[in-house]
Each structure stands twice: as structure tokens, then as C-alpha cells.
Amino acid sequence: MGRQIVHRLLVSFPALLGVLFLCFCLLQVVPADPAMIIAGPDAKAETIAAIRLELGLDRPIPIQFAEYIGRVVRGDLGRSIISNKMVSEELALTIGPTVELMLGAMLIAVPLGLTLGTLAAVKRGTLLDRLIMAISVAGVSMPVFFIGLILIQYVGFKWGLLPFTGRTGPVWDGGQPSLILPASTLGVVLIGPIARLTRTAVLEVLGADFVRTARAKGLRETAVIVHHALRNALIPVVTLIGLQAAFLLGGAVVTETMFSWPGVGRLAVGAIVSSDFPTAQGAIMILAIAFLSINLLVDVLYVYLDPRLQRS
Amino acid sequence: MSVETLNAPAYAEESGALGRSGALRRLARDKVAVTAALVLTLIALAAVFAPAVAPYDPYLTDLTNVMQPPTAEHWFGTDNTGRDILSRVIFGTRNTLMLGLVGVVIGGVVGGVLGIWAAYYKRADGWIMRLVDVMLAFPAILIGLAVAAVAGAGLAAVVIALVVATVPDVARVARGAAVGVMGQEFMEAGRAVGVSDRTLIWRYLTLNCISTIFVFLTLRFGQIILIGSALGFLGMGAQPPTAELGMMAAQGRDFLFMAPHIATIPSCAIFVIVLAANLLGDAVRDVLDPRLQQ
Numbered sequence: 001m002g003r004q005i006v007h008r009l010l011v012s013f014p015a016l017l018g019v020l021f022l023c024f025c026l027l028q029v030v031p032a033d034p035a036m037i038i039a040g041p042d043a044k045a046e047t048i049a050a051i052r053l054e055l056g057l058d059r060p061i062p063i064q065f066a067e068y069i070g071r072v073v074r075g076d077l078g079r080s081i082i083s084n085k086m087v088s089e090e091l092a093l094t095i096g097p098t099v100e101l102m103l104g105a106m107l108i109a110v111p112l113g114l115t116l117g118t119l120a121a122v123k124r125g126t127l128l129d130r131l132i133m134a135i136s137v138a139g140v141s142m143p144v145f146f147i148g149l150i151l152i153q154y155v156g157f158k159w160g161l162l163p164f165t166g167r168t169g170p171v172w173d174g175g176q177p178s179l180i181l182p183a184s185t186l187g188v189v190l191i192g193p194i195a196r197l198t199r200t201a202v203l204e205v206l207g208a209d210f211v212r213t214a215r216a217k218g219l220r221e222t223a224v225i226v227h228h229a230l231r232n233a234l235i236p237v238v239t240l241i242g243l244q245a246a247f248l249l250g251g252a253v254v255t256e257t258m259f260s261w262p263g264v265g266r267l268a269v270g271a272i273v274s275s276d277f278p279t280a281q282g283a284i285m286i287l288a289i290a291f292l293s294i295n296l297l298v299d300v301l302y303v304y305l306d307p308r309l310q311r312s
Numbered sequence: 313m314s315v316e317t318l319n320a321p322a323y324a325e326e327s328g329a330l331g332r333s334g335a336l337r338r339l340a341r342d343k344v345a346v347t348a349a350l351v352l353t354l355i356a357l358a359a360v361f362a363p364a365v366a367p368y369d370p371y372l373t374d375l376t377n378v379m380q381p382p383t384a385e386h387w388f389g390t391d392n393t394g395r396d397i398l399s400r401v402i403f404g405t406r407n408t409l410m411l412g413l414v415g416v417v418i419g420g421v422v423g424g425v426l427g428i429w430a431a432y433y434k435r436a437d438g439w440i441m442r443l444v445d446v447m448l449a450f451p452a453i454l455i456g457l458a459v460a461a462v463a464g465a466g467l468a469a470v471v472i473a474l475v476v477a478t479v480p481d482v483a484r485v486a487r488g489a490a491v492g493v494m495g496q497e498f499m500e501a502g503r504a505v506g507v508s509d510r511t512l513i514w515r516y517l518t519l520n521c522i523s524t525i526f527v528f529l530t531l532r533f534g535q536i537i538l539i540g541s542a543l544g545f546l547g548m549g550a551q552p553p554t555a556e557l558g559m560m561a562a563q564g565r566d567f568l569f570m571a572p573h574i575a576t577i578p579s580c581a582i583f584v585i586v587l588a589a590n591l592l593g594d595a596v597r598d599v600l601d602p603r604l605q606q
Contacts, residue, residue, distance in 0.1 A: 015449035250453030
């Protein structure tokens with residue numbers, strides 16, 4: 001198990017370097033000279049030169065990249081051009097809400113997807129099965145913002161049931177109502193793929209010998225399905241959740257923007273729109289690192305769920 | 313010289329090119345697939361002939377007639393500046409479809425070439441697949457955001473994001489298919505009679521992998537459209553007044569409570585396109601290449 005994780009870490013390393021390099025480029029290739037932006041429109045040439053020297057912008061690119069990595073490791077991501085706050089501080093404020101949103105979405109999507117998928121597999125070929133599969137294809141085909149628009153318009157505005165702008169606080173401190181709509185928006189998109197794969201996986205497992213044995217020894221059907229079929233079907237489903245991580249992140253960016261949710265995605269979009277490159281770079285880096293970590297986590301979970309992999 | 317004219321044997325039989333082994337006929341029996349294909353064809357035709365099909369000029373504002381709900385004159389109503397939404401949706405579909413198509417085609421070619429090279433040139437295999445792993449580490453939306461941050465928002469940022477989103481997966485699928493073909497005897501036979509690398513790669517390998525790649529791209533098309541329109545929604549893609557479905561939905565969001573149709577109709581259009589593409593993709597996969605099934 002340890003070896004697999006080490007291998008995975010080794011694969012993640014060049015990817016991480018790639019992420020860092022891209023973020024570094026983001027600070028390099030910017031159309032405007034960062035020193036000029038910081039100095040302001042009517043600064044003297046000496047001021048700009050001084051800032052450039054201070055920022056190390058006169059040194060060769062590879063050295064600047066090495067220095068950049070050094071700064072990132074120390075947690076120094078520069079200052080926002082707009083608010084002049086440390087980017088790391090701004091990120092620290094936004095990571096919590098993003099994690100909250102993603103976990104909320106998973107909390108909605110995973111149980112629902114598993115239930116629907118299992119139900120479809122058990123009732124294979126019936127109207128219920130076809131209905132569930134039709135819903136999940138429709139779910140996969142929905143733009144995230146379409147679901148958000150509908151929820152905002154009806155649940156939020158017309159029926160006035162739940163708040164739909166901003167975050168009133170952390171989940172443990174009265175923030176639950178404001179989380180429900182964004183988390184549902186993001187979660188609904190995931191239900192379809194999870195249900196679909198669960199169905200395939202459960203169907204496959206239901207045909208296996210150990211399920212027949214479990215039935216033959218007189219286990220109740222629910223026990224057979226929950227303990228034998230579903231547990232084994234979880235393996236491909238966990239992988240799928242890993243594969244959907246990219247989707248989840250992208251969806252989170254859209255959802256946060258729609259619901260004014262103060263997360264990393266909204267920070268990134270806002271920073272790009274206002275040409276705040278240090279903030280944009282920091283936010284994009286955090287999102288990419290989050291993506292790499294999710295994949296790593298999924299690999300670990302995968303080994304844990306499939307004991308066969310631990311021995312090999 | 314005669315080696316050049318040697319044809320690679322049709323190994324593709326079981327993975328089947330369209331038309332062979334009655335695949336098209338089997339597809340035609342699938343009612344869902346036929347409906348989806350019909351809907352997509354209609355949408356594509358409307359998009360191609362947008363200037364002829366659209367009832368109004370999509371950029372013509374009419375401030376005496378803003379935010380009208382659907383009427384007989386304006387089937388989809390008018391937006392906040394009185395532009396005809398149906399016409400804008402038709403032109404928007406044109407841009408959205410074009411983005412998806414360009415992304416999938418460029419991504420498919422680059423990914424296909426990388427995958428086939430990886431299978432053919434064993435020494436490059438590790439490097440190419442490592443590169444693919446690195447590309448996989450960037451979710452498409454992030455690429456779109458990063459490119460838009462560096463080069464400014466615009467269609468180019470979206471296309472680059474869509475290509476990056478397509479390449480790694482296609483490369484993996486193509487490599488998988490090509491490795492299978494590499495194990496076939498005719499590859500060895502070809503090499504034994506002195507067929508050049510180029511011919512081997514193109515005539516022997518690529519032609520035998522192309523249907524798998526094609527099916528995979530069909531399956532991905534819907535998702536690519538979704539990513540493209542999400543980037544448009546975030547304001548990283550087409551800029552106003554250009555009509556693009558995602559961007560139109562974002563603009564309509566400001567008027568959601570007064571005139572919900574401005575945002576919902578373009579969103580709905582995306583949904584219909586993607587749904588039809590997904591249903592058709594699934595059906596094509598089932599008929600042509602069931603091995604791609606998850």
C-alpha cells in the first residue's frame with residue numbers, strides 16, 4: 001500500500017512542477033509590467049526601476065522560477081494588486097468555504113447516486129430502472145448554471161425558502177441555510193454519473209459467485225445487496241469520484257460565482273476580471289493543488305476499499 | 313515501391329467502421345439514437361445557415377420592446393436590450409458548437425498522434441504518457457481561467473482549454489487501441505517486408521485505431537460543450553455583443569427575477585444540444601465499440 005502511494009506521489013511531482021510553472025508564467029507573461037502596475041500610472045522611472053529590483057524582475061527567468069518556488073514553499077504568494085493584502089491571507093479566508101461547498105455537494109450526491117444506482121440495478125429492466133437512467137443522462141447533460149438558475153429563481157426567489165447570495169457563516173455557526181442551494185446545484189450534476197456507474201458496478205457484482213453464496217446461505221436480500229454487492233461496487237465508484245474531481249472543481253467555480261459564495265473559485269474569477277495577477281495565480285495554484293490532492297486521496301481510498309491491492 | 317501500395321489488412325472489423333457489419337442499420341433501429349441524431353442535425357443545420365434561418369438580426373436592439381416574454385413575433389421573447397432571443401440563440405448555438413467542434417477536432421488530432429506515437433515508439437512512451445499525466449492535472453476550467461488571465465478573455469482561451477481537456481484522455485484511448493494493433497501479426501509482417509515507419513504508423517496503425525478514437529470523441533463532445541459554455545458563463549469566452557450560449561445565460565442572470573426567460577432559454581438550448589450529443593454518443597458507442605463502456 002505504501003509503495004503505491006509513493007508511486008502516486010512521484011507521478012504527482014512533475015504535475016505539481018507543471019502547475020507551479022504555469023502559475024509562474026502567469027506572473028511573467030502578463031501584458032502589463034507588474035512593477036509599473038504597483039508603482040501607479042504617474043510614477044517616475046527610478047521608482048519603477050527600484051520596484052523592479054526589489055521584486056527581482058531583472059534576474060534571469062530560471063532563477064526567478066527557483067525563487068518563486070522558494071517563496072511558494074514559504075507560503076509567500078505575493079500581494080494582491082487590488083486590495084494590497086497578502087494573497088495567502090485572502091486564500092486562507094476562501095479555502096474553507098470552497099471545501100465546505102464541495103463536501104456539501106458530495107454529501108448530497110454520493111448517497112443519492114448510490115441509492116438510485118443500486119435501485120436501478122436491483123430493479124433492472126423495469127420502468128423504474130429506465131426512469132432513473134433517463135434522469136441521470138439528463139443530469140449529466142445539464143450545465144451547472146442551469147440548475148443554479150432554476151434553484152435561485154424558484155426555491156430562492158419565488159418561494160423564498162432559502163438564501164441564495166453569499167454565505168452567512170460557517171456550517172457549525174448558522175451557515176447551513178446559505179449552503180443548501182449552492183451545494184445542491186453542484187451536487188445534482190454529480191448524481192447522474194454516480195448513479196450510472198453504481199448501476200453497472202452493482203449489476204456486475206450481483207452476478208458474482210460470492211453473491212450467490214450469500215443468497216444460498218439464506219442471507220436477507222437487503223443484507224446481500226448492502227454488504228456484498230454495494231461494498232464491492234464502491235471501488236469503481238470511488239475512482240469515478242476521483243475522475244469527477246476536475247468536474248467538481250470546475251462546477252465549484254461556476255457555482256461560487258453564481259451564488260456569490262466567498263470561495264477560491266470566485267476569488268480566481270474576480271481576480272482575472274480585474275487583472276489582479278498575483279491573486280489569480282495564487283487561486284489557480286490552490287485549485288490545481290487541491291485537484292492533485294483529491295486524486296491522491298482517491299488512490300489511497302481505492303487501496304483501502306480493495307484489499308486485493310494491498311497484497312500485490 | 314510496391315511496398316508502398318501494400319494495404320494494411322482490415323483488422324478493424326470487430327471494432328467496425330461505420331457502414332461495415334451493418335452498424336449503421338443497427339443504429340437506425342435505436343429510436344433514441346435516431347431522435348437524437350435528428351435533433352442534432354436540425355440544430356447543426358440551423359447553426360450553419362444561421363443568417364438565413366434567424367428571423368431577426370441578433371444584434372439589433374429595440375429599446376421599445378425589451379424583456380418581452382415569448383410571443384408570436386418573438387418566439388423566445390426579447391432580452392434586456394430588445395434583441396430577439398431566438399435569433400441570438402441560433403447564432404449563439406453556432407458559436408458554441410464551433411467552439412466544441414474545434415476543441416474536439418484539434419484535441420482529437422493532437423491526442424491521437426501522441427497516443428499512437430507512444431504505442432509505436434516505445435522509447436517515447438514513458439515521456440509522452442508523463443506529459444499526458446501532467447496535462448490531466450489541470451482541470452479544463454482552470455486552464456481556461458489561466459489562459460484568460462494571461463492572454464485576456466476570448467474565444468482563444470476557451471479553445472485552448474477545450475483542447476487541453478480533450479488531449480490527455482484521447483491520448484490514453486488511442487494508445488490503448490494502438491498497443492492492441494501493435495500486437496497484430498500484420499504489423500510484424502509489414503515491418504518484415506520493409507514498410508517505412510511513416511506508412512506503418514499511418515496506414516497500418518492509425519487507420520485501425522481511428523474508429524475507436526472517433527467513438528471516444530463522440531462520447532466526449534457533450535462534456536466539451538458543457539465546459540466551453542461554463543467558461544462562457546464565467547465571462548472568459550466570447551465577449552458581448554457576440555452571441556454565445558453560456559455568455560447569454562450569464563447576461564440574463566442579472567434579469568432573472570424580472571424576465572427569467574433571458575437566462576433560461578440559452579441554458580435550455582445548451583441542455584438540449586448536450587443531451588442529444590450524449591444520447592447519440594452512447595448509442596454509437598454501443599454499436600461500434602462496446603469496449604469503451606465504463
